[in-house]
Amino acid sequence: MKIGIFGTGMVGVTIGTKLVQLGHETKMGSRTADNAKAVEWANANGGKASHGTFADTAAFGEILFNCTTGMKSIDALKLADEKNMSGKILVDIANPLDFSKGMPPSLSVCNTDSLGEQIQRTFPSVKVVKTLNSVNCKVMVNPSLVHGDHDMFICGNNSAAKEMVTGILKDWFGWKSVIDLGGITGARAMEMLLPIWLKLMETFNTANFNLKIIR
Amino acid sequence: MKIGIFGTGMVGVTIGTKLVQLGHETKMGSRTADNAKAVEWANANGGKASHGTFADTAAFGEILFNCTTGMKSIDALKLADEKNMSGKILVDIANPLDFSKGMPPSLSVCNTDSLGEQIQRTFPSVKVVKTLNSVNCKVMVNPSLVHGDHDMFICGNNSAAKEMVTGILKDWFGWKSVIDLGGITGARAMEMLLPIWLKLMETFNTANFNLKIIR
DSSP: OEEEEEOOSHHHHHHHHHHHHTTOEEEEEESSTTOHHHHHHHHHTOTTEEEEEHHHHHHHOSEEEEOSOGGGHHHHHHHHOHHHHTTOEEEEOOOOEEOTTOSSOEESSOSSOOHHHHHHHHSTTSEEEEESTTSOHHHHTOGGGSOSOOOEEEEESOHHHHHHHHHIIIIITOOSOEEEOOSTTHHHHHHTTHHHHHHHHHHHTOSOOEEEEEO | OEEEEEOOSHHHHHHHHHHHHTTOEEEEEESSTTOHHHHHHHHHTOTTEEEEEHHHHHHHOSEEEEOSOGGGHHHHHHHHOHHHHTTOEEEEOOOOEEOTTOSSOEESSOSSOOHHHHHHHHSTTSEEEEESTTSOHHHHHOGGGSOSOOOEEEEESOHHHHHHHHHIIIIITOOSOEEEOOSTTHHHHHHTTHHHHHHHHHHHTOSOOEEEEEO
């Protein structure tokens, strides 16, 4: 499958590398065509890995992953251009973390809105699916780093898109349990998990943990 | 032990009833001395149960539980009067849920502040310990309603107060795992769990669930 990754940070590199390992042609997109980190990633990952602008990447991918930093996601996706993404699935992994006031970061949007909803409203023809934002990027593509059963959440307005992404989570990344929280408004709940995630990372001194819902 | 419960709603009734069953003299406080729900509760729970104003209750209790509705907690605690609570532990169970804009409720404070912090700032001589806010009230006093291991969070600025409350959670209510998130700023993370709690209640159609941190 042809996949586009927006963002050249740790999340983009981790997801992109995993997708290439799985045999998918993967393009990493950034603001400029010759971003040093994207070039380095593509060179390190062989013939199936390529790089380009956000717009190149949007046009290339059959499925798209938003791995940009949350506060810049809307601007990045505007550069990607909705006409290149129309009808496609956009897996939104970003968190709207605001580091401008120091640590710990706050959320630049929450409570009555979310980044996932903002993206869906701004690009209505794109099938936005929010998932993976509540775990460390290494755990995203290797859930067995966390020992024992644990859950991933997913939400979005398009059921077929969620089904497809659930398949990716399970069959490609190895997730065993994916809980569907309904429409894209579920992104509020999922993004508001970041404060407890940050506190738990501090408490346990590891990023290799996740939540399990016990009933 | 003498215990004061602020609030006559489901949470106050559930916690108060459990404390009386455990043999503690428990007073339920409200805005007026003759609140119908507090009178009914006291009559139903025998000689160890009593009722009074917020101030009566604050003066009575050696340990205090804030079970008022979150958006009215500060006002209620002002009526309780800091001089009656000085040096005492206040277990803050409340969530700042704002139902004024319909369902689902939003939080009236979050992200860069929390109700727990507001209470601690407003009443600096009180030892505020935030806990139990992230589960249904029946689960608060009977964690075995959730089948399997699961975790309760706690935070607050006073270590001895947290140790005392952790003992109450474990020895009185039956909690097996209590995770200390540090100072009272942890209340942000704990109160921001409400949106995922509400989504999960909707998804699973039960309030008898909780989170377990898997590592």
